[in-house]
Amino acid sequence: MNRRDLIASVAAMTVSLAAPAFAQDEPLKVGFIYVGPVGDGGWTYQHDLGRQAIEAEYGDKVETTFIESVPEGADAERALTQLALAGNKLIFATSFGFMDPVMNVAAKFPDVKFEHATGYKRADNVATYDARFYEGRAVMGTIAGHMTESNKIGYIGSFPIPEVIQGINSSFIHARKVNPDVEMKIVWAYSWFDPAKEADAASALLAEGVDVILQHTDSTAPLAKAQEAGAIGFGQASDMSNFAPSPRVSSIIDNWAPYYVQRVGAVLDGTWESKATWAGINEGEVEIGEITDAVPADVKDAALALKDQIASGEYHPFTGPLNKADGSVWLADGQTATDEELSGMNFYVEGIDAEIPQ
Template identity: 70%
Template sequence: MKLLKTLMAGAALVVGLGGMAHAQDKTKVGFVYVGPVGDFGWSYEHDQGRKAVEEAFGDKVETTFVESVPEGADSERVMTQMALSGAKLIFTTSFGYMDPTINVAKKFPDVKFEHATGYKQADNVSTYSARFYEGRSVIGHIAGHMTETDTIGYIASFPIPEVIRGINASYLAAKAVNPDVKMKIVWVYTWFDPGKEADAATALIEQGADIIMQHTDSPAAMTIAEEKGILAFGQASDMKQFGPNARLSSIIDNWAPYYIARTQAVMDGTWESGNTWDGIKEGMVEIGEFSDKIPADVQASATALKDGIVAGTTHSFTGPINKQDGTPWLAEGETADDGTLATMNFYVEGIEGEIPQ
């Protein structure tokens, strides 16, 4: 009898320990980055969001990340390994991860996937992005006022709607305050390549640009602007440390609230597939501190523009606007709908050059 009681007590202890282990199971969350976390731009800010998840949930979560993952088959292998390693939620943070995300999600229906900047969804795949174009309207407004050569340079990554939308929004805002403004565009066909980005900035300066914008991920262009004595804007993160004299302001991506909310949803069992497209109002897009180089009246008008976007009284794409070939797009007072913006594949009137195919 004593032996039986001992065995039963031991069994109870094992069950108890098993229950404790189960209670202490962590929610594993994975992040896939297209660039290095030290790019001080796009991937850096996504990683700040990952760190915010750790801070918010402590030992209830375990996060992992893989950086500098090429878009394509390599990303599919990384996502698969994350799922096999027990990740319950995986954030895939670049447009080119769209099809790989869908492919891997089919193999792991119990894993939740969040794809940034894409448009394909599934029962276990959500999409999310930020209305970067709103921020580009604000910095375009500043650039239009500040350029002395009437020439703004723009470093573009890939000819996808997100990038084209940003070019158009920047140009329209600059044109609204400076009818003589021109925009020079260099396509670099990469998200992160400091050498190519630096070369593009140099080429734009040689074409007369005295202000540089970018839709790429490194601070290389800011560094060149600092060296050449011209002006620039931070992209994805503040970048002030790379151009303390050059930087006028910045567009800052703030992913932390979204990442925390979606992780909480997985932990609560309330996660559902959907599409999120937030902007300045929701705090996913932030405008960096204004440089003292920006005159007080321009700071005030840029702030008013931002406030109008937040209030919903101002839209980055408000007619009359024609397409590049002169055909009407938006009538007087008409604003672009999200469907058109999400698939934008044309320049607006006044922008020179062609969109690469």
């Protein structure tokens, strides 16, 4: 037996999360669960592009599968179990509400590696990954503050979790930086993907005089309502360019492909480890879609300059002086928020006249 065969033999007899490179005589099976349909044009669509990038990168070294439109809760646990039992050795769970199901199933399948998007719970075989969406929201907020004529900006939230609250605060801070008269109206959809609820939320905001809509939900329904009303909006998670040049005047694009390719590669070469990853504009995980000609040139220049400042690290979207909505000091002049503070954000900044649902 030569040295390579000996190593392979020992590896086959050893159960370890820090396993050697994946056996190349069979494809690595990689599974995904999605909270929405792959054709949602937003969040799930972008994750599925990442899955396709894995196939393009590794060819017959991998075999991918997905289960779409999985509700958060018991259904997610069943879907994850189904993927694990089907022989998937790496499973990506792509919504915040899949967190506890991931932890429960991972405990039952210690030889399977799990990756959970936007969550914070980890284990030896569970890693987490997230994007600094609030960086993109700062850029969108800058455009919104310049473009609003009513000085009323609307925001459709999915669920009142830190990730969404970060986006609301970042959008408002940067809209008000360029327009001190801006007000923000917030409506909660209590869903990541529900076109009917999102359309109703947009209609409610428009009825309050909002002429710019931002969203942290996954469908194009708010853009359709904005189009009917002559308002403007932004692509969310995907470019949503079918609504360009207006009402979609720019977008936040979640580019998961590099992360997925890298993590699959880590399993294949035996370097995968449980860790938390939080990337943003600098890493290319958060992209700013084309700013259309519906936006004046000087506004476009200001937005892109802010994007570059964030990417270079010259500027952090949460830089003091900033107070909380109750008037208490949060960040002193020049002080920036820590990742720990952002990860637990449960308050609005000063100027947002609303209550966070409990």
